[in-house]
Amino acid sequence: MNKWVKLGVVLVPLLMLGACGSTGGAKKGGGAAAPGGTPSTDSSASTSPFGSGSGVDVTPLPGAGGGDTMAAMDPLNDPSSPLAKRVIYFEYDSNTIRPEDRATIEAHAQYLAQRGNVKVALEGHADERGSREYNIALGERRANAVRDVMSLLGVASSQVSTVSYGEERPAVLGDDESAWRMNRRVELVYSGQ
Numbered sequence: 001m002n003k004w005v006k007l008g009v010v011l012v013p014l015l016m017l018g019a020c021g022s023t024g025g026a027k028k029g030g031g032a033a034a035p036g037g038t039p040s041t042d043s044s045a046s047t048s049p050f051g052s053g054s055g056v057d058v059t060p061l062p063g064a065g066g067g068d069t070m071a072a073m074d075p076l077n078d079p080s081s082p083l084a085k086r087v088i089y090f091e092y093d094s095n096t097i098r099p100e101d102r103a104t105i106e107a108h109a110q111y112l113a114q115r116g117n118v119k120v121a122l123e124g125h126a127d128e129r130g131s132r133e134y135n136i137a138l139g140e141r142r143a144n145a146v147r148d149v150m151s152l153l154g155v156a157s158s159q160v161s162t163v164s165y166g167e168e169r170p171a172v173l174g175d176d177e178s179a180w181r182m183n184r185r186v187e188l189v190y191s192g193q
Contacts, residue, residue: 082107083108083111085104086188087185087188088104088146088185088186089182089185090184092127092129092180092184093130095145105146108150108188109149109150112150112156112159112160113154119161120160120161120190121160121163121188122146122147122161122162122163122188123139123143123163123164123186124138124139124140124143124144124164125165125166125167125170125171125183125185126138126142126167126183127167127179127180127181127183127184128167128175130167132167132168135166136164136166138164139164139166140162142185143163146186146188
């Protein structure tokens with residue numbers, strides 16, 4: 001009996017890997033957009049490895065990079081996508097979004113607006129200067145500033161939550177500007193990520 005258990009432990013993962021690697025005869029590049037930006041209607045090509053009606057949108061955002069099948073499934077997991085950046089930094093004592101961070105917020109807003117079932121938590125942070133209460137309020141203003149931009153770009157309020165940690169969760173320890181700069185931030189944390 002012990003021999004059969006060992007054989008099963010070896011064979012089951014191999015069989016699962018074989019099933020995952022199967023292409024099922026789908027055409028390379030299946031599901032690509034036809035000229036004019038409309039999805040292909042070729043029924044022999046599958047646009048989702050999860051089957052039709054799964055609710056999983058595998059269409060990458062424009063300019064999100066590609067090549068890797070997993071990244072094409074969800075641009076949130078593509079390191080070359082603008083969605084890979086999930087931290088927005090702020091100037092000292094400010095909740096004004098910097099111009100260089102606008103494109104990042106816009107990319108995340110577009111991603112969320114296209115996927116109504118995806119949720120994100122905006123975690124506001126501050127550096128250690130100022131009172132605990134002041135830094136909690138500043139972190140909240142920063143998270144709300146990002147939320148407000150996303151809302152203006154079409155993200156449903158039910159998809160976004162905000163929380164402030166103030167100075168309680170520093171990204172970098174230290175008592176100088178290089179550390180403080182990294183701690184003045186809002187982190188975008190997606191559910192299940």
